[in-house]
Amino acid sequence: MTAIDLRAKRSWRSTKSQLVTGLMIAAVVAIFIPLAAVLWSLVERGGGIVVAAFPDFFTEEIPQFSRRAGPGMGPAVVGTLLATGAATVMAVPLGVLGAVYLHEYGGKDRFARVVRFMATVMTGVPSIVMGLFIYLMWTIRFGFSAFGGALALACLMLPVVIGSAEQMLRLVPNHLREASYALGATRSRTILTVVLPAAIPGIVSGCLLAIARAAGETAPLLFAVGAAKAFNTSVFHEANTALSVQIFGNAMDVPAAQARAWGAALTLVLLTFLLTLSARLITGRFAMKR
Amino acid sequence: MELFDLRGHRQHADRAFRWGALGAAAVVLVVLALIAITMTDRARPVLGEMGLDFFTTTKWSVPTNTYGALGFIYGTLYTALIAISLAVPISFGVALFITQVAPRPLRKLLVYVIDLLAVVPSVVFGLWGLLVMAPALGLHASFFTAGIILAIMITPIITSLSREVIETTPATDKEAALALGATRWEMITATVWPHSKGGLVGAVMLGLGRAMGETIAATLVIGNTVNITASPFAPGYSMPTVIANEFGEAEPLHKSALIALAVTLFVITIAVNLVATWVVQRSMRRSGGK
Amino acid sequence: MNRFGWVHTTAVGISAVLALTTGCKKKEEGATGGTGATGDGPVTLNASGATFQKAAQEVAIEAFTKAHKQIKINYGGGGSGKGRKEFADQVVDYACADAPYKGDDAKSVKGGEFFYIPNLLGAITVSYKLDGADKLQLSAETLAKIFQREIKKWNDAAIAADNPDAKLPETDIVVVRRAEGSGTTENFTKYLGLAAGGAWKLGSGSSVEWPGDTQAGNGNGGVADIVLKTNGAIGYVDLSDAKAKGLTWAAVKNQAGKYVMPTAGSVTAAGDGIEVNDQLLFSALNAKGDAAYPITAQSWCLVYAKQADKAKGNAVKAYFRYLVTDAQKLLSEIDFAPIPKALQDKALAQIEKIQVP
Numbered sequence: 014m015t016a017i018d019l020r021a022k023r024s025w026r027s028t029k030s031q032l033v034t035g036l037m038i039a040a041v042v043a044i045f046i047p048l049a050a051v052l053w054s055l056v057e058r059g060g061g062i063v064v065a066a067f068p069d070f071f072t073e074e075i076p077q078f079s080r081r082a083g084p085g086m087g088p089a090v091v092g093t094l095l096a097t098g099a100a101t102v103m104a105v106p107l108g109v110l111g112a113v114y115l116h117e118y119g120g121k122d123r124f125a126r127v128v129r130f131m132a133t134v135m136t137g138v139p140s141i142v143m144g145l146f147i148y149l150m151w152t153i154r155f156g157f158s159a160f161g162g163a164l165a166l167a168c169l170m171l172p173v174v175i176g177s178a179e180q181m182l183r184l185v186p187n188h189l190r191e192a193s194y195a196l197g198a199t200r201s202r203t204i205l206t207v208v209l210p211a212a213i214p215g216i217v218s219g220c221l222l223a224i225a226r227a228a229g230e231t232a233p234l235l236f237a238v239g240a241a242k243a244f245n246t247s248v249f250h251e252a253n254t255a256l257s258v259q260i261f262g263n264a265m266d267v268p269a270a271q272a273r274a275w276g277a278a279l280t281l282v283l284l285t286f287l288l289t290l291s292a293r294l295i296t297g298r299f300a301m302k303r
Numbered sequence: 304m305e306l307f308d309l310r311g312h313r314q315h316a317d318r319a320f321r322w323g324a325l326g327a328a329a330v331v332l333v334v335l336a337l338i339a340i341t342m343t344d345r346a347r348p349v350l351g352e353m354g355l356d357f358f359t360t361t362k363w364s365v366p367t368n369t370y371g372a373l374g375f376i377y378g379t380l381y382t383a384l385i386a387i388s389l390a391v392p393i394s395f396g397v398a399l400f401i402t403q404v405a406p407r408p409l410r411k412l413l414v415y416v417i418d419l420l421a422v423v424p425s426v427v428f429g430l431w432g433l434l435v436m437a438p439a440l441g442l443h444a445s446f447f448t449a450g451i452i453l454a455i456m457i458t459p460i461i462t463s464l465s466r467e468v469i470e471t472t473p474a475t476d477k478e479a480a481l482a483l484g485a486t487r488w489e490m491i492t493a494t495v496w497p498h499s500k501g502g503l504v505g506a507v508m509l510g511l512g513r514a515m516g517e518t519i520a521a522t523l524v525i526g527n528t529v530n531i532t533a534s535p536f537a538p539g540y541s542m543p544t545v546i547a548n549e550f551g552e553a554e555p556l557h558k559s560a561l562i563a564l565a566v567t568l569f570v571i572t573i574a575v576n577l578v579a580t581w582v583v584q585r586s587m588r589r590s591g592g593k
Numbered sequence: 594m595n596r597f598g599w600v601h602t603t604a605v606g607i608s609a610v611l612a613l614t615t616g617c618k619k620k621e622e623g624a625t626g627g628t629g630a631t632g633d634g635p636v637t638l639n640a641s642g643a644t645f646q647k648a649a650q651e652v653a654i655e656a657f658t659k660a661h662k663q664i665k666i667n668y669g670g671g672g673s674g675k676g677r678k679e680f681a682d683q684v685v686d687y688a689c690a691d692a693p694y695k696g697d698d699a700k701s702v703k704g705g706e707f708f709y710i711p712n713l714l715g716a717i718t719v720s721y722k723l724d725g726a727d728k729l730q731l732s733a734e735t736l737a738k739i740f741q742r743e744i745k746k747w748n749d750a751a752i753a754a755d756n757p758d759a760k761l762p763e764t765d766i767v768v769v770r771r772a773e774g775s776g777t778t779e780n781f782t783k784y785l786g787l788a789a790g791g792a793w794k795l796g797s798g799s800s801v802e803w804p805g806d807t808q809a810g811n812g813n814g815g816v817a818d819i820v821l822k823t824n825g826a827i828g829y830v831d832l833s834d835a836k837a838k839g840l841t842w843a844a845v846k847n848q849a850g851k852y853v854m855p856t857a858g859s860v861t862a863a864g865d866g867i868e869v870n871d872q873l874l875f876s877a878l879n880a881k882g883d884a885a886y887p888i889t890a891q892s893w894c895l896v897y898a899k900q901a902d903k904a905k906g907n908a909v910k911a912y913f914r915y916l917v918t919d920a921q922k923l924l925s926e927i928d929f930a931p932i933p934k935a936l937q938d939k940a941l942a943q944i945e946k947i948q949v950p
Contacts, residue, residue, distance in 0.1 A: 017490075030486035030488035033487075041397050043396075044417070047428075047455045054431050054434075079651060080927075111328040114324035118325070124325075133577070134576070139569065141547060141568075153682075199317040201317045232518045235547065243665045257519075261522075265810070281427065293415070366802065443808075443822070444819070527811070528808060529805065551679075552677075
């Protein structure tokens, strides 16, 4: 602690402190403003097209003629779900297993430390770099598909899942593990039947947050997924589209297309909020406390 | 509790599990290595053509096959700088408010709000910035407009991290300051600040890393023109945005130049992130924090 | 066994999902072997290219796919440069471009011989936003100087000379051009090279070295967007997009010395005197004739002469036939003009030469 100068008049020091508190409150207000403004715009400009003809927005195809007004972002919703879903199926098991290795087997050894370090490096990879990488490795050889996008998203999710899963494993008290070993269980059995079940809520919560982030990504999908306007329910075949890509593409298009972009943005934000709030709820209710 | 099977063949299953987990952890290394190898390999042609001048030339001209990265490096750094100068005061203000001023229920609400702000997809911020914020503030596409959007996006990260760092300030120090008659602000400058300085710098750098890598929100509002100028209101260009704009149609040498930009961006953001993580970890360790 | 139950369930679930999706793959592969002119099974065609004719493609695709429910066509836009590149790499099944491959680039086309099929004529407008002046006319030389940033203010002498009756404010000119490789840019700069005499110094191509203090937009739509929002802005936008966005555009002086507004009539007049070569390439820019709009551009759709896939080949052939026949009637509504009848016939003959296995 550094020395405090208490010589100045009390009233000036109080005022200064109050001023600063005022600035802090201003900062808090400032952080609310963009969130409120964005939510307001989403509801005002996107709410109409999503709610007016209710399921149409999700069941209609994207109009071929972009100047044609009216709903239809169904294929984009399907594409987002396919790409994010496939990415989750790939990234979560790998990430959780990887975290298991790092915490339960690796500990402080060389290999584990290198992997941990590289995972941190990987969280910082800009999403456009990941998009280019998947384009060079996959799209050039196999064409556009939801799966290409899923690969890119999985690469983005993997380090995040590993990081948060490892954190959750760390919170599982050692005495649970010791009790299991004492009864003669093998390590793998202990992990699968004791440690993971204890850490599951935290891991699920971390994964939900990673999924929410992946669902909103655009750059990795730009060069992998394509520009379909019709429904495409296949993960591996043919070009697809996604909510984020559609929003990006329509942002500078005609007003009819921009209206659809707002609707898509509203849908995407609702999806990500849902995932985030679920994650928070799970942590609040079930997870191990620190 | 079931009795575990204590016969010998469990060892094989146990070993298999361990290798599986190790494999999963190794995936991170494999992917990163692939990214590094493929991208540097594809970047080589343009470096062969332009040599190290690639990094010092401003001119980027597709018709004459001259590629210089300087304009984009400048744009990336400049917009990130603008973003940081806007985001840091607000982030610190909010973090201090949450940890020092806010009553408990308000604290939880604020943390939720910041989480929600963090998960709004960047493309939605881009759409809002382009169609709502910029016209409302009378702004055109420029470094400044991109900087504001980036600032909004990195504020949650800096706030959360700052909050964690500040919370590790020993309560005894703070109470001692207050007991001596310090005002809240004096208590903060005397105890919180010296203690958290390092960690806060780390938090800011992580925000910086994120701002530099952000592609989509910036593409919509940056202006798409190379401009090395001190005026923040001029249209600009940055590494991720030019890649997103020009990659689709690029001929081989052009593509190689864009990939070289991606590698440059990768290296810079990774370096910033690593230094930041090290600084934050060191500060947390020192304070005996989590 | 109970404790491992959830592991087993998850494994079964994942296998099921994988089986379903690979099952889908086999189903589609089986179904694309179709017979008949347009194939019996579902076919998806991917295309990209010029945003100049994006609206025309979309309208044609809409009508065509309504009539042929099993064919899906995705037109991704992205600019003529992207279209030519993706067509050369065989990433798309067909592409649209406002200008042909330049010189050696044609050799990089991987799929062998290909055809240029013209399908429309359209005007490139000089759109602007200037509070207080909404009926401007400009000559090629003035345009060249504006876009080269030699003329920087709206009340410049050259602009005043073209517009003796107008009251020009002292606003700064904001030049808007394309960010990516564009056929519209290529045609516009080619026109300036032809019509402005020596005044145009930046050459012609899908990108040129624009001066630094210009704004760049993505696609014709992006340029239109910026012009719409910026007072003092001037940019080149195809007529269809300009009209859809509610922009104002200038009359341009043609070779005969008349100031002509871009309309279906003036565009068709420009198309009257075109000289078409064997590959069906031509240029409608800087046309002669009193009524011709001088910045009339054309666009082609590129298709491989030897198709590799039967179903896709049939679909592409049918769609292209549609483009040069019935789709021509849809063009005037979106402010394009059809190609002259003689050219339609030549195009149709070329399309028939496409070989499908």
